[in-house]
Amino acid sequence: MEHGGLARADLLPVFGSRSVVSSVLNGKRDLSKTRIRGLAKFFNLSPAAFF
Secondary structure, three states, rough: OOOOOOOOHHHHHHHHHHHHHHHHOOOOOOHHHHHHOOOOOOOOHHHHOOO
């Protein structure tokens, strides 16, 4: 995210709330399959990149 100039707020469309974004980025919550698909689409990557 730093390299791409993204902020946590940029991930709100994928995660739906600031608290979920924070929990995931701080390692307190695991990624679900749905969120992995959303991140893959957002970053234009294969979902395999998140495993």
